[in-house]
Amino acid sequence: MTSFRTVSAGGLEVFYREAGKPGAPKLLLLGGFPSSSHQFRNLMPALADRFHLVAIDYPGSGNTELPDPANWEYTFDHLAEIVDETLLAIDFTGPMGLYMQDHGGPVGNRLISLHRDWFQWQIIQNANIYEEGLTELWDGLRNGLGVGRSTEPPIDVLLEPETVQAIYVTGHPDPAKISPDNWNLDLHFLTRPNARTAQLELFHDYRTNIAMYPAWQARLRRDQPKTLICWGQRDIFFTPAGGEAYLCELPDAKLVRLDSGHFALEDCLQQIADEISTFYDEVVKS
Template structure:
């Protein structure tokens, strides 16, 4: 069964979901949706027979506290600090697997830099670390918003129809994607400051792109055991972004999913099977 708890970190109440047996191999789930750990609602019980799993809601996401951005910096550095403090408070530390999706990629890479001994293996699901991974959707972000911080060109990314497209693009059968996934995200975006939070992080995403070269050097140096699960029709990140990991991690296992950014919505069983197989073949 999945448990739902909160922990104090950085003076904030941080929500997390936990499943599996303490003492089993640990897996930390870091996602990207505004609804946060909700995206792992089905993966947690599906892996609980083999792993001890934990999924954290970042500040301003999901069920965690959302401080006013006028007095709290919503950056990937700040989110990582809160995740780190939460994990230390919970006692979920030491060697583990990291499941990195969307925003979870840059947060996870920062966390690894703080605790390199924590990374036993990684599952990368549509989390970008390469320049060629950006789809054309990013054009106005990279060439406009990041230089001027004028929000006008990127406001459409938070529009209801756009968020629905993010959840449906690349999925071969839209009827298999529950509308709850985007409707819950839209609901979270109606909370005070929620849109400002997402725009602040979209602006700060430029700091992730600036770190890609350093992360790639770490990949080449450390050769972490890596399973890449890549939805080929991702709204944000191209198939080339998934293929690029093999350039620095030639022993990584790449699974090309007939899916989109939120591949767990229609490829859950395939993903579960690949994770268990990879752990059995490579890690155990």
């Protein structure tokens, strides 16, 4: 059964989900835009008999406190600091595995830089660290990245209801299998005071992630972490080439090409859960 908790970390009340038994192998779940730990609501019970799992809502997303952007810096560095302090506060530290999706990639890679000894294996699900992994959608976004701080088009279109829905259904072979509760919940959170500004600030900060791609690639080549890649092939944000590119640094990684989009857990849940369990048994434990 999943538990729903809050803890004080970095001066904020941070919400997280927890499942599985303490003492089991740990797996940290880091998700992405425009969702929250809600995206792991089905994966956690599916893996709870094997792992001790935690999924955290970042500031600005989900049920975590949403500080005023006028007084709180919404950057990926800052998100990683909050996640780090949360893990320390709840005594969820390494060794562990790391599941990264979308924004979970930039946050997770920063955490790895802080705690190389914590993270011993990883699952990459549409978490990009390659220029060739950026879809054409980013061509327009690049025009806005870094030129201002909150409302320049085309970035703000990402927060419109039609776009939030499109992020969930684009590339999925049967959109009827994707619950509208997903985007309706995200849109609810986006109506909170300062929520849109917080997300726009993070998109403007995304350029710092792109600048760090070469360093993250170099670390993969050096450390050779045990890696499972589960990649939705028709993601609105990230191309199939982004998933393939990991094999240049990690030739022993396993790549699973999913018939899905950005939020592959919505229609490939059992396949991903089975791949994680098998990968742990055959690769991580061996």
